[in-house]
Amino acid sequence: MRRRRAALAALAVTHALQSTPHRLPPLAASSLALDEATTLPFGPARDAAAMAIALDEARAAASRGEVPVGAVVVDDTTGTIIARAGNAVEASHDATAHAELRAMRAAAQFVENWRLQDATLYCTLEPCVVCLGAAYAFRIPSVVYGAPDHRMGAAGSWLDLPSETHPFHSLNIRGGVRADESAQLLKDFFRDRRKAGPRM
Numbered sequence: 001m002r003r004r005r006a007a008l009a010a011l012a013v014t015h016a017l018q019s020t021p022h023r024l025p026p027l028a029a030s031s032l033a034l035d036e037a038t039t040l041p042f043g044p045a046r047d048a049a050a051m052a053i054a055l056d057e058a059r060a061a062a063s064r065g066e067v068p069v070g071a072v073v074v075d076d077t078t079g080t081i082i083a084r085a086g087n088a089v090e091a092s093h094d095a096t097a098h099a100e101l102r103a104m105r106a107a108a109q110f111v112e113n114w115r116l117q118d119a120t121l122y123c124t125l126e127p128c129v130v131c132l133g134a135a136y137a138f139r140i141p142s143v144v145y146g147a148p149d150h151r152m153g154a155a156g157s158w159l160d161l162p163s164e165t166h167p168f169h170s171l172n173i174r175g176g177v178r179a180d181e182s183a184q185l186l187k188d189f190f191r192d193r194r195k196a197g198p199r200m
């Protein structure tokens with residue numbers, strides 16, 4: 001735990017928009033200070049702040065030609081973002097390379113523990129059954145999402161996984177945080193893609 005705390009204290013923010021999920025690099029000696037943007041406020045303001053960064057990841061995904069969905073994982077004990085990722089389905093030819101799954105994997109690598117028991121997953125879109133199933137596997141206690149996904153959403157839109165009683169893990173999930181912005185990004189993306197004509 002001490003090691004993990006020390007690692008978290010050494011976090012530096014990066015707003016570099018990379019196509020791979022990234023662990024935040026350790027604070028370089030030349031860095032001035034921890035960027036306040038990585039340490040989120042406690043309380044209700046956290047939802048909006050975390051989702052803003054997830055939305056940045058979604059926009060970055062769109063600029064790479066990926067469906068604009070973004071996700072971040074926040075360490076609830078420190079309020080620090082420990083991983084962020086966008087969709088990478090097209091680039092990786094992997095239908096499960098969703099932002100949420102990539103962010104959870106990166107977070108687990110960062111804390112060197114697959115049990116993310118003190119973390120919240122923020123994602124711009126209602127998670128699909130793969131990602132929500134993964135949240136159970138990673139022991140994530142809380143998931144906060146933006147817009148509903150009427151095609152693939154597993155939190156009530158298509159399936160309703162959280163309504164099922166799990167034998168040992170409970171997961172709190174709620175949606176609607178900055179939902180309009182998330183939905184608009186998706187709408188714009190698919191409109192532009194339709195305009196561009198049939199995909200090869």
Ligand SMILES: [Zn+2]
Nearest residue numbers: 098128130131
């Ligand atoms: Zn998914």
